[in-house]
Amino acid sequence: MMQRELFASRMGFILISAGCAIGLGNVWRFPYITGLYGGGLFVLIYILFLLILGLPVMAMEFSVGRASQKSVAASFDVLEPKGSKWHIFKWFGMAGNYLLMMFYTTIAGWMIAYLFLMIRGDFVGRTPVEIEAVFGGLTASAGTSILFMVIVCILGFGVCSLGLRNGVEKITKAMMSSLFVIMIALVIRAVTLPNAMEGLSFYLLPNFDSIAEHGLWTIIYAAMGQAFFTLSIGMGSMAIFGSYVSKNRTLLGEGINITILDTFVAITAGLIIFPACFAFGVNPGSGPGLVFITLPNIFNAMPAGQLWGIAFYIFMVFAALSTVIAVFENIISFGIDLFGWSRRKAVLINFFAIVILAIPCALGFNVWSGFAPLGEGSAILDLEDFIVSNNILPLGSLVYVLFCVSRYGWGWEKFIKEANTGVGIKVPVKARFYFTYILPIIILMVFVFGYIDKFGLL
Template identity: 65%
Template structure:
């Protein structure tokens, strides 16, 4: 069967960026920026995004385009005879399933808050009442379960249509709407009375942060965020490489995707920080920023229900773009690995993912006594730990070694694939850096992740 392809370059860039653009850009990025000194952290983050994340993305794209396969078969097709690189395939596939076991639940939260905001259920509530509303949602397994099912069914319905008629047809306009909403919300936020202080915090470096936080801690946080925001290491980018033509160099395409991902994260900060400072709330209030802090801000803002609704439309699009992208990877893995057609793959995976997501839904209520990583943690934290602290960094090192080692696919084959087509060529002078330095940096993220989790 001939490999499906994207209908346009814009479609590929928007969809690949849509998979990378997720809740980490809009939820995690702002509160990490808030915790680590605003603009100072942003500068360090941007450095590592392009020094660490971008080269690995080029490698994932190259493996996908050269093999025309998902992670289920790409290593099999490109590895030297009798080598064992393909053993990682099952772990890469597992990473996609684990990610969706909790991500569909969080996508469901976005849909719930979109409904709550649009219907006016949060209007006029006190700060304590809004906090109580979020706790009440977590304690309601039926509400969360229904929202998770809706997010999962919507994502699979899009993928059922195929690459061009489903994923590209839906995701491209959704991403364009997401970008338009982002700009509208940012303009509204920076024109609020009192927004200037938030802009200064976000855009003017404050080197005094190192008097209270070690530079090692800030660098690790920046490396981790730069690395994880692109969802590298489990084939989420390789799958889109398998769907594109060879008329554009992969370095140019990876730069376009990374710039778009960065634009969304950066502009999300322009929404959140001016609004927080304008209404006197803390910009480092952690994950609750999205569901407790910002609804309070919208309540205090003129026409707050409108702006709150637009914000959660934007958040729902960000969540669903990632769900659709990872679902497409899962479906393609089953098509490549088991020879299923698209309809069978969608049907089986829809049922499987609905069942696999149940522990995350129940982890905040019926199973709330299960605290796998210590007090206050839930099933979601355990699933995220396996993906973020293990499979993403380990998988990225596998891709790096596969593309640089003569015992893998090899540097020459990687360069030949990456440089096909018009656009920027991959710098060959980076071979030593790619072979030795980046794997050490990624392993540093891996080790420090465990240290911060268990020994902090």
């Protein structure tokens, strides 16, 4: 049996796992829903759910990966009791990774396009209406969307083709380190803008009026959902990095480090966006509009705005590419684990597969914009995101939890032994009741309320 390549350093494992978790959701979704649901109050509830929901599932996923030394494509086959059917889940886990890249590569492509436009000076002196038209023009052009999506695939698979240590680990470490430096520079710039303090107080001080406006349960559900989705748990995207890590450290301790980094980026993104929005009297709206329409206007109004804009979009490109590279590494490992392919063969086959699979999302805003799978105003991207975020992630997390606690699966004793091997913070043995009975109920609530929220069933 071929020896599995391991990370060269513990820092590599932490930064790459954090890179997988740190994505565009941290930057454009977290600040927006924090502002919507009462600022600091939402942040506190969010951190609570990271600890009681995200961390346990992450520790389980890492444990399954490290114990099996395989990706989700083969980990259940290795660990499950003879005659059981846990391995069927691998097809859903693998599908989740492919589906995520079917739309994420298009959004990452937009980020690279915007960095290119910012460097070229296309936003300088433009009116807000003209800036909005730039984004409309980008998404309306099938050729441009596909071109930048292909560039993302070339970059991502190019890094993965160099191997785990020389490619994925080395380049992700450099990207993540740069990302933190750029973020801190942007925060310093944002908080020294005029009226920045108003933005900070809106963002960080608990606003109890929002409880009256939205209801405490809505805020709790929003925090629970964000905590759950931010860590990319439930489809084996973390298990793969567990399979590459040594047994020197406990897995809960490493999960805490990754969660801290992920939360740091999410909260810091808000420290950049809210002061800037308040300084220039702009509504920090949701989703793509924030990054592609609101922020270019702000950079235009800022001294040396083009330079700050370039820095911001480099940060966005690194946040997007860190996730792309991490998930591509997982996808490549499927071919290696299932069919015994060489890394080079797995890279080549998957490069063409992802490019072809991602084309519908790129066309969903232009040629196929008439197709609204989830009702008026929705696009192919929304359908793909719904399948991953509202179905595969919560149900996959439930599978990992049940597999680790059930005697019909891998079982609590084997999970605890693997998770607690090494030095560091250990999973308390007394947590068995919580992991077995309460955690699955919380995950089911995320799943059910996700549907209620999506389709307005209440």
